[in-house]
Amino acid sequence: MPPFVPRKRVSSEDPPPAKRQARPDNFQAPFHLSDSDSDSSLSDAPEDLNKGNATQASESEDEEEDIDWEDAIDTKTTATTPTVAAPELQDLELTLDQNETHVSDLLDGKKGPSKIERQIRIQTHCMHVQCLLFHNAIRNAWSNDSKVHEILRKKLPEGIRKEVKKWRIASGLELPEPKPEPPKSKKKGKKAQKNKDWSDESERLEPGQPDMSRGDPIITLIKVLVAYWRKQFRITAPGLRKYGYRPVSALESAITDFREEEHDPERHGERIASLDEFRATAERMQGSRDVGAQLFTALVRALGIEARLVASLQPLGFGWTKGETYTPAPSKDTENEEESEGSEPETDVAENKRPAKNKRKQFDSDLPFPIYWTEVASPVTNEIISVDPLILSNPVAPFGDTDLQANFEPRGAKAERAKQVICYVVAHSSDGTAKEVTTRYLRRRTWPGKTKGFRMPLEKVPVGPRGNYIAFDWFGMVMRGYQRARKSKTAVDKLEESRDLQPNQPEKKRTTQTADTLQSLRTSTEFVLERFLRREEALRPGAEPVRTFIAGKGARAKEEPVFRRADVLKCLSAESWHKEGRQTKPGAVALKRVPIRAVTLIRKREVDEMHRQTGEKPLQGLYSRDQTEYIVPPPIQDGRIPKNEYGNIDCFVPSMVPAGAAHVPLPGTVRVCKKLGIDYAEAVTGFEFGSKMAVPVIQGVVVAAENEGLLRDAWKAEAAEKRKREELKAEKKILQTWRKFLFGLRIMERVRDEYGGDPDADRERDSHNPFAVQKKRKEEPDDGDEEMPDRESYNAIDHGGGFLLPGHEDDDDGLIVDHHDQQQGYAGPSHKDADHADHADGTDDNEPFESGCPTADSHVSISSGSGNEVDNGKGEDSEPEYVPRRTRRTRGP
């Protein structure tokens, strides 16, 4: 069962397109990043985004990504969204009242969330994720702003500038200056000096080479920058965080408060409304820890280093865990959580109004992990280095260092309390594109890891006839709007995608060696406990347990034998075997006895009666395949077909047709047999269930083999005759319709003659006369041409004389329907069963799949797909696909 379905899809619908990787060359990044655009304010940004989207939308076909983030902005587009328009997604009418049931109420009442509540959370989650993505894209664009860069660059003290220079030289990005500089490391200085002594040729080459003797020089620089940033940047506002779902009343008051009160960062969150304000925060070097990370990214970019703004989204979830339940943000003195709990955050605002003395760790000090950080790409190695400028004690995680990278993954009780999660980690590049980098930060890079329960899981979308699924990745689809085109992938992309972003396969636990647990045994494919056997499973007689397992502890400990899965047999009731053409061998003892499942009224009554008499639930035996054998009916004698108590013969599989008999699965054969006076029995090929009844499905008859040819010939003759009758009838009907039409026209003509009026005026009037308009429309198939068909020239059969006759399109005899996938599977004799091929050799073709149309030569072109086209086109001799008939019980003659 796919537990979380983001958007219901009709199963018949095509799976989401997997393409849309390649983007045209003129792809527009979601927004402008050019320096010239640096004056744009926030209000411009969405516009730019929408522009970008419009381009995308026109580029992509009508694909699912319409539900990208733009839907969150422009509701008009939703109408065109195919997924949203899926039939199952109807408007939900929600009545939310103040005393709305809250999560805790649900849990107290021991009632899980309903399907609709789940859907609401899923939709909320999806929307929130997209909003956050969009928000981050904007912040990323701001972090790319040249004025911000300038501000940050100007603030750099001399020491840092020198470090930058040192790095540039060490990375081979810049030639060392001829004279050794004092702040340079001795080594570099020496090297530079040395170079002077070298030949001209080597002098040119060597300085351009990076010096990797101490690892990537950029790491040193980053560490310096982080130290600088931690010293300089002051956290003066709360950042983003996950609060959980609030009761509607609380939500309402929070929204009202947000709208009507003067903006207070501590109550309403930090607000940076425009790029100008962002520049101001850069100038002041203060803001939330999130903005700190964004500005740090800007700083790194300002130094000419490729840097990505990474965001670990903290969206509202879709589950019902504690993590999704609203708890107010703890007050700044984190210790007093109780105090602030239940009260609105505003209560503790006043006392903390003034800037605190301890500069950092004041806001969000309960959040042990960053949600924004920076990924720096080394220009030398193309490796990505993760940098957290403010929070973590190990701020720099080099490429490939799984342990240090996993430090970014929220875990532990503190993170849980603060509702910090990892589900989607997205890195925004300076060119406006973004990519998902969650894998890098997962412990052991193993999915789903801690994302489980917080990230939309892959949705199984059925494809093909049955049992085939493809995985639909909702987030992947959302990210397609941000991703860099495949062909513009950089060396950095390629390197990380082949290494850091390659997920590890979760190692499979070998149950053979590790100690048994109830769970491991339950899921094991190798071993099984007797209590885990399914209803229709039984142990092979004489199966020996391979070991014992002790379940429970102490006094409740219980020893249970562990069996091999290989010793488990699939069992069926005698009736079920019968349906497969098998019967229990004489003397077979049921391997298992299970309660009877009665479906039909009659069986139910029987079971109830037995239950009343014995006081126990009646059981039925289940047998394994080994305990059964093919039902081999005795050969027929003297052309007489044996019949069961209902007067028909069971033909669930070909082998059930007795030797010397043949199954003719054609409709109406009963009448033909009667006419011919040959013995027959209606063939029951399966059952249909409905209205507490099992109704046999009858497909033709079983007759003696020697009568088969006779029957088929007679049937064909009869079918031809029937077809002819129908054609005549159709012709008659068509003529009648024409006649009526002609009369109508004549009447109209006469009315016009008698009551006058020129035709143009009539037409004028008609345009206001709905009846006339309607009539005109009806005439349109004839092009409104007044010319009457010639009685001789029109061909009633080919064109229906211009009229569609009732029954024309649903003519059973004419329509070829593919019934290959029908429940019964067996639609006629075949040579499938090698054991009993001799029983089936009375027929040499697969009648049910023959195509062709007895009535119409022109309008049916649907082929059965059987490939048997012997009679195709002739019409006269073809046998139609047999539509099995549900029938009532008919006592034998």
Next chain:
DNA sequence: CTGTCTAATCCAGCTTTGGCAATC
């Protein structure tokens, strides 16, 4: 942190031979 147990939901699959009225 892992495992066990319980409760709940959802879904797939098993189920095995009517009755009455209208029409031919």
Next chain:
DNA sequence: TGATTGCCTTTGCTGGATTAGACA
């Protein structure tokens, strides 16, 4: 008048899979 056809309804229960949460 008897035979044939059409319509009714679209089961309904059970067990398995899965999830979540409490608790050890």
